[in-house]
Amino acid sequence: MKYFGSGHGACPGCGLPIAVKTVLNALDGKVFAVNSTGCLEIISSQYGKNAWNVPYIHSLFENPAAVAAGVEAALKALKRKDEGYVVVFAGDGATADIGIGTLSGAFDRNHDILYICLDNEAYQNTGHQQSGLTPPGESTTTTPAGKVLPGKIGGKKDMISIAVAHGIPYVASSSVGYVADIRRKVKKAVKFEGAKYIQIHSPCVTGWGIDGEMSIKVARLAVETALYPLVEYEYGKLTSVRKIKERKPVEEYLKQQRRFRHLFKHPKGKEMIEMLQKFADENAEKYGLDLKKDEE
Amino acid sequence: MKIKINLGAISEPMQSEKLKTGDWGTHYPVVDKEKCTACKTCEQYCPDLCIEVEEFGEEKYAAVDYNYCKGCGICSSVCPFEAIKMELKDIFKFEVC
Amino acid sequence: MKQVVRGFYSVAYAVKLCKPNVICAYPITPQTEIVENLAAMYANGELGDAEYITAESEFGAASMLVGASAAGARVFTATCSQGLILMSEVLFNAAGMRLPIVLVNTNRALSAPLSIWNDHQDSMAMRDAGIMQVYVENNQEAHDMIPQAYKVAENRKVLLPFMICMDGYKLTHAYEPVDLLDQETVDSFLPPYEPAAYMTTRKPLAFGCYAPPHIYMEFRVAMQQAMERARDVMLEVYKEWAEVSGRDWGGHIVVDYPDSKIFVVAMGSVVGLLRKVVEELRNEGLSVGLIKIRTFRPFPIDELRKALKDAERVVALDRSVSFGYEGPVSIELKSAIYGHSSAEVYSYTVGLGGRDMPKDFLEGIIRDVVEGKEKPGFAFKGHHDFEEVVP
Incomplete structure (x- = not known):
């Protein structure tokens, strides 16, 4: 049974449909999908060209968490909760920037929803503008690499910690590079009553500047360099991490993508790469990502 | 002529399948039946939900629905057995004089 | 109960x-x-x-x-x-x-x-x-x-x-x-x-x-x-x-004294007080009626055209203003009766931000129109004269 149709408008090699179909399949289509404005909405929900085979709603850019809370409240009041899980599909901009107010409200009230943040690290639908989840050093159209600036200055907002700080029962990160990981985490998440947050790293071929066939490889490199650690929290406690056998230097990941290419020739590029490497090292340390010899 | 529109722009499910995206790409995947182990890795990763492991009599291997395949090459890149090759569509094979 | x-x-x-x-x-x-x-x-x-x-x-x-x-x-x-x-x-x-x-x-x-x-x-x-x-x-x-x-x-x-x-x-x-x-x-x-x-x-x-x-x-x-x-x-x-x-609140508008020459048009709680004012003016023999707009959207176009067909003057009281034009009720009322009534419209924005609208204030506004002391058009009523200065 297909819960998401072919013929949608995603770019060839886009990570979003991979994440979406994996989530929908993991839940056997028992899903009320709530979508924010953005790439996924545009590629899947044009009037008369709807790609969804589950009940779906799109309202605005910044309110998917609240809309989902409303759907959940209605199902509860109407005694229809058995019909399916309320699942949000929102982009990183909708999640970490413009919609963080409604997200925080829904987490605080602990609505029984699964919030999936599809993190392609910028506003890709409108042509690659920086979001709170754009990593430092990335050249976007609103943080372009110029003669002085080496792309985005600042950090990538730590939404995982923000979600954990709300005290919700389940928080995890995952990646389109590892669909089995997405599947396992989604199945696990819905067993918890209350708000669940899964942030899925999802390559954007046009924004990142990669060939479609490279999507999965690049997504995996983000994990293998510890730039995108795959972790799991239950009731605020770190319960599992995806270990890395031989951690790769961040350059291996960066050099594959047009959005970071300037770092290899920009006067401040070296500094930025070192900063990203430090960020990866800190992730490895914080989460204990490196597989030690005796653990093998 | 009168057209019908749905209340509040509500859409019926799975209408996207009317849109054949098979002509988007420059390349198309070719599955080597001998090498394919029907492991379904390609099926799981295909963003266009157009490659599926199917049974053909005694055989079982990945089959591509070219109506929708955009030729991204993910199936080929994730295949653990190198059983899928991307080939250039004939229409793009032209010589520059 | x-x-x-x-x-x-x-x-x-x-x-x-x-x-x-x-x-x-x-x-x-x-x-x-x-x-x-x-x-x-x-x-x-x-x-x-x-x-x-x-x-x-x-x-x-x-x-x-x-x-x-x-x-x-x-x-x-x-x-x-x-x-x-x-x-x-x-x-x-x-x-x-x-x-x-x-x-x-x-x-x-x-x-x-x-x-x-x-x-x-x-x-x-x-x-x-x-x-x-x-x-x-x-x-x-x-x-x-x-x-x-x-x-x-x-x-x-x-x-x-x-x-x-x-x-x-x-x-x-x-x-x-x-x-x-x-x-x-x-x-x-x-x-x-x-x-x-x-x-x-x-x-x-x-x-x-x-x-x-x-x-x-x-x-x-x-x-x-x-x-x-x-x-x-x-x-x-x-x-x-x-x-x-058993309670009939009327249709989209409620008209008191439909045969009047002059009408006051308003919405909301001020209507109660206006009813009293209009009643008193009528006791003086003045031909003043009252229109309460209940439904603002959809706008009661036909009802207002009908009610104001033979009216000579209309005092439209707005509780808001579209800056650069006038009060929305007045704007819409004028647009609705255009070509259907030759009534002059006196558009007044009153009572902004809780500014008090006592009975004699409302009565004064209406009386000035009745007595021909005003020209048709837009004005704020009930504010002080002021000069804006930069501190």
Whole structure:
């Protein structure tokens, strides 16, 4: 049974449909999908060209968490909760920037929803503008690499910690590079009553500047360099991490993508790469990502 | 002529399948039946939900629905057995004089 | 059963009797006690299976109602002023999605300067949203409008949000005797909600799809048609209500002394006082009538044309202003009667931000028009003369 149709408008090699179909399949289509404005909405929900085979709603850019809370409240009041899980599909901009107010409200009230943040690290639908989840050093159209600036200055907002700080029962990160990981985490998440947050790293071929066939490889490199650690929290406690056998230097990941290419020739590029490497090292340390010899 | 529109722009499910995206790409995947182990890795990763492991009599291997395949090459890149090759569509094979 | 209650309670109690499934709100003065009353009913288990949610903002509250309404729930919220403006993006969206959300707006001025007091600037800013708007005169009318609002909004010919506008403080905080409805009366009038289409896994429809240029306009035209159909649906519902409750609030407008040469037009709580003023002027032998606009959206075009056909002068009192033009009620009234009446229109914006409108003030305005001391056109009334200086 297909819960998401072919013929949608995603770019060839886009990570979003991979994440979406994996989530929908993991839940056997028992899903009320709530979508924010953005790439996924545009590629899947044009009037008369709807790609969804589950009940779906799109309202605005910044309110998917609240809309989902409303759907959940209605199902509860109407005694229809058995019909399916309320699942949000929102982009990183909708999640970490413009919609963080409604997200925080829904987490605080602990609505029984699964919030999936599809993190392609910028506003890709409108042509690659920086979001709170754009990593430092990335050249976007609103943080372009110029003669002085080496792309985005600042950090990538730590939404995982923000979600954990709300005290919700389940928080995890995952990646389109590892669909089995997405599947396992989604199945696990819905067993918890209350708000669940899964942030899925999802390559954007046009924004990142990669060939479609490279999507999965690049997504995996983000994990293998510890730039995108795959972790799991239950009731605020770190319960599992995806270990890395031989951690790769961040350059291996960066050099594959047009959005970071300037770092290899920009006067401040070296500094930025070192900063990203430090960020990866800190992730490895914080989460204990490196597989030690005796653990093998 | 009168057209019908749905209340509040509500859409019926799975209408996207009317849109054949098979002509988007420059390349198309070719599955080597001998090498394919029907492991379904390609099926799981295909963003266009157009490659599926199917049974053909005694055989079982990945089959591509070219109506929708955009030729991204993910199936080929994730295949653990190198059983899928991307080939250039004939229409793009032209010589520059 | 007649009881002396505050405006808040007259609303909250009627909402309870309409058995909404999801209530979602955020407190804001002077609306707060409505949702406090509902929260207390929820805490006491008086709202049946309903879910009551305190949102993180009005924006969140309205968004939750979009989700709940699309999932098939009857919903309610109340807000005003900054809260309504914060909701506005969602409410425009809800109207386009044709969700029969019912809300009460306890009219309050907009910032800046910040003012918690009453005028109509907030709801007027929403007039292009595709939301029906009815302005009530007193708390009994507010109470009675709640079940009627659901019945109109949920009618398959309409399916648009419905906003009941009641003046903040003047009504919300006022103790008035209100004949509180009983459950049987409301049940006999308002059937349980059966959504036309809703989110369900049994028939997976997609709500909130986007429309490219080749199809967008049709959906907006359909909204206008729904609004047009609402005119008749409202009248049918109002009539049925009069039969069921024994209280007839009239149609889209209510005209006192239809044969008058001069009419005062107003909305909301000030109508009560104006009625008294007009009565006294008539006792002096002056030909002054009163038009209370109840339904502001859809705008009562035909009714106003008919009522003002032979009028000579119209005093239109606005509680808001469209800066750079004049008050919205005046603008729309003039547009409605254009070519149908030769009446001169005197547009006055009064009572902004809770500025007091005592009886002699209102009487003075009308008397000046009656006595020919004013020229037709727009003016603010009731403010001090001032000079703006940079500190």
